[in-house]
Amino acid sequence: MQRQSFRQEFIAGACVALVLLMGCGTSKPRGSSTVTEVPLENTAAVAHTSWQDARVGDRVEYAFYVHASGMSRGNSSSAGQLFVEVVAVRPPWVWLSIRVTRNDGQPHPHPFLRHAFVLPMRMGQAPAHRPPGIRGSPPIPIRAFAAGHHWLAQRTSRDESSGDGPTQHRIYAEPPGPLYLTRGLLEVDSVSGFNVTFGHRLALVSFQRGSGTSEGVLPRMDRPFGPGTWYEMKARTREGSRVTRICLGAEQGYLLRKGWTDSTDGTRCEDFQDAESVALEDALIQLVDESVFVPTWPPRDYGAPLPRQGPLHLGQDSLRAYFDETPDSMDHESLKVTVQGFATDVWNPVLRGLPREARFKELSAETFWQPRAGLHQFIEDTRLSGWGTWLEPSELSSSTR
Template sequence: MPMRHSPLPLAALLGAALSFLPGCESAKSRGPSPSDTQVQKPAPVQDADAWKRARVGDRVTYTFSATQGTEPRGGGTARTVEGLLTLEVVAVQQPWVWVRVAYTDAAGKPLAQTRLAQDLLVPVRADTTRPIDVPHGGEATAELPSSAGRTWEALRYVSDQRPVDGPLRTRVYANTPGPLYLTHGLIDASTETAGFHIPGGFSLKLREFREGSEGASAPVPALDRPLGAGAYYERRVDVGPAPGVQRVCFAAERGYLLRTEGPVNPDTDVAPCSDFSEAEPEALEEVLMGLPWEALASAPGPSAAAPGTRGTFTVQDRAVPALTLQSREDVEGTQRVFAETYAADPWTPALVGLPYEARFQPLSSSTERVVAGGKLESEGGTRIVRWGAWMGAK
């Protein structure tokens, strides 16, 4: 169904338009995140050179399950998705390590959820361009869990924010990651929501790992379906007195994802995505644990069977099969027309190279006010205008 919008004055409309940009999603669609924890303990010692020793064929597989119940005030239906999450090194060309991420069912087949149906590529730097320290949250206790045929010396981190309507969050990390370096040594994880949030939670458990062979090699794959790292996209925001273009850039260093967003200055824009010094790092495993939750929480996007106008969204030299959804709303005598255009298939070859988060957002959105004579007057909108890989472009 078309999204419902409320008419807004110009200043507020800017905030609404920017909400289509990543990082401005509503709290309702977000899964429990590491930032929900407040008590910090020292993290296990990380092997600074683990990524430098990466081999083609290094792999770690987890079982995962995500569940969401009905809304706290009723409505909706309970939803569940479960299967396997696999991270595997598919190419190494130091300082870069290419990791393929795949969500599948227990038999290794693609999942029915569109957001999880395709594998993703994550090029990760084996070194860092700046110090990165992201401590685990919660109270830590030592334990010796057995998983994937091995007993590990580990720390269990527990953060219980349920008394303040937060989640119960548990993570178990090996003191020495060893073959689990792709996820910083993660062995077990779970999060349970509480309070006014959508009831449910998710869990992740180590199933198996494999170390690649010495000297194994493979060609660097094309960055066709990036999780984000190594790529960028730009969106034009035509709202207010100073419309402009916003660029979102992604990188990854030693298993941490970095994301920056800011205006494009054509006078100083020599090389895109050249500075991640202010980016807030987020552990790769935390991002990957959040995707199944988001797949359940997000409203289903338009499909070929959805009501709307079928057409083509043109950007640069690409023609993207698209669906445009339109709605009208009359508030205090002023009628407005809202339009959003989505990719009919978020995985269409026409979107090759587009970062994951942008595939499920509107390619364009607009708001128009109905004035005298039935004419439409634009109040602004957003439109994706460019994307690509910044790796190798410098």
């Protein structure tokens, strides 16, 4: 009974926070997302829109609230507004700005969300994928009201709370119409856990269709979300070394990721066949979720002091970094120690052009034996060894080259 009460209190708290988030602290009107199952013939059909129809000014805006408790890193919550907007169109590329703010429009305080990202999306053919929604849940046709508009929609849901799993639902407009940027996402809601709880809610509050009278200005690739870039990690052991290159792309609403080891001919990433893929809206949900999974920077347990600082060398450049040491006592004579290096400022100019997934984690890691007496003995290490964009110069802003 106590467990059920705790879950109900969490859900109620999340809902209250979302209501406050969407209605307070801003001079901009905020919509709401409510779902009512009524006869479908009462809702007008939405015109078909796809990435090939993208216009500068196309935009979707969501309100979000994320909360986690019981973690070793402490209890944390994050709330704000998430914007996805088309800022330039140069077929076959649609250039997106991804921006997160507080509810009052000011920059979000979390370092992961403080600056806008750039994301080039290629018009083309979407990779093989399952329909939007929750896997294994049959979609239920409904009518949804969100952002002042009625939508033909589909709802999927699942309740696994009896086994400490999530209680969740998703609602997608079908067809997506002007919400093509996020495959028609209207709302996602999920809560899970008992001793360690986590929940998030994201709901559409506004959208707009661009005028189509401008092709926009190509943005700089200083702060890429990921697509259009590559990065390399060099790993060394006592036996030798290897380099792994990660190439990141995006096509027709999906983010693509593919890695190669010891095969880095040139800087182009042209072959995304069999690449991992994730829908853009899922990547955006992951972005805001990370702001509670890593509530403080660098990542550390609640109450732990800041790690020591020092210079971290990346090629010919260097930057200030935190060095977090994790000892693992193996026997009474030695320790196995892992030292991870994190940029003190994840937006340091040295990291210009580095994709998000490499920026927001350790840039280096070294593992060694530390005898109780004597010099340490190297085991292995990894380090960010290079990054850049694989887009052609003609596809980039002149200020980026």
